[in-house]
Amino acid sequence: MPQSQRSCWGSCNVNAMHLLFVLLYWQGVNSETTSSPVTTDFVTSRRTIEYKGQNHDIVEELEILKPQKIELLCNLTDIPSKPSNITGFWRKNGSEIENSQQTIHRHNEQYILKQIFNITASDLGNYSCVFSYLGKEEQVTFVLKVPAVTVKQDRPIVSYIGDTVVMKCEMKPTPNTWEWYKTNGTEKMRISATADPTHYKILLENNVTKLILLNLTEEDSGKYKCRAVFDIKPTEMQLELKVLSFTEPLKPFVAIAVEVVILVTLILLYERCSHKQKGPSGTTENGLYEHAPTQEENATEDGGTTTRQRKVEH
Known part of the structure; x- marks a missing residue:
């Protein structure tokens, strides 16, 4: 039966001794329950490799346009000790898929893990193929999603x-x-x-x-x-x-003008109150002359007091 296939390569430095090469396949699988094949309709938008210390996570984003069956396949090579078999399983959105664990035997220096998934709207999400060997894990994540709408206006x-x-x-x-x-x-x-x-x-x-x-x-x-x-x-x-409204841009200027008017009004009121307390000719509000005696006036007053005291003695 006809099939469509897309593949990509990536390399990651796992340790100082060797390189790990991961081959990803993504292909549409014909439906076995109908006489006419299911048309594969997808767009691969982005592929990234995320490093976390010496571990890594390869991410393949696949944009799905219609319900379909797909086969996700991962190929692991170049394991240093070359064990005869390792363990593989699948995760969806971080949780292990039930009954997906299997023993993978070495074949031509490769370990292949594949799975067919029936993808509908509720099945979209992150699917990870996981290889477990020698106490560590290697995985590849397929992000199955609907294409995103883009807008150039990021502000209101x-x-x-x-x-x-x-x-x-x-x-x-x-x-x-x-x-x-x-x-x-x-x-x-x-x-x-x-x-x-x-x-x-x-x-x-x-x-x-x-x-x-x-x-x-x-x-x-x-x-x-x-x-x-x-x-x-x-x-x-x-x-x-x-x-x-057209008056909306003027509101900040109106607010500033109101603040200025209030400030000027307060200043004028303060000056008026201060002037009123002193009076027009230097007198206070009760009419008394506000004047501090000089030293000469104090001396004259002291001298007059002495003279009057002497006259009383005679």
Whole structure:
């Protein structure tokens, strides 16, 4: 039966004595329960090697577009002691898959671990083939997922009342269809351009979709989601829109002006109160002359007192 296959190589320095080469195969497997084969539909987007000390984890990301059966295969070579057999098993999302453990015999200096998986929407996730030998483990992780929607606007879109705004989403490969929603908490409202053509327009261009909002109002502020629909599962991305009035940008300046007016008013009140306490001619509020006697005045007063005392003696 016809099969499609994709393979890639990676090398990792396990210790100072040897190199470990891991061969990854990813291939679609024809269905044995139907007369027509299942078409394999996938896109390999990224492959990374993560080092953790001397251990490593090779990660292969596979974007699945429709339900299908797939065979994941890992090939381990160049084990120094070349044991006749080792142990292999599979993990899904970090947990060992039940009944997946098996004894792997050496064949042409290779140890091969493979497994067929029936992938539907609930089966997407991380699958790891694990080789266990001489008290250590080597593994390769396959990340099975739906392609992600991309948006170039990573910040909220800001516009004004009465304006027109365009929100855009894109992705590769092209989905079956695009959908737009406006969210309010946990609720989602499907946007229909035909139901309100004076306010909404939706453009579809293969792997790109655009939502055009006309004559914006403050009620248009909120969060929107563009959804790409595939056979296996839809995937979506969220955008945020803020609609402002034309007076909104002036609010900071108005606030600063109010603060300045308050400050000037307080200064004027303080000066007026200080002037009122002293009076217009240096007198206090009760009319008394506010003047400190000089040294000469003190001397004169002292001399007058002495003279008067002498006259009394005569």
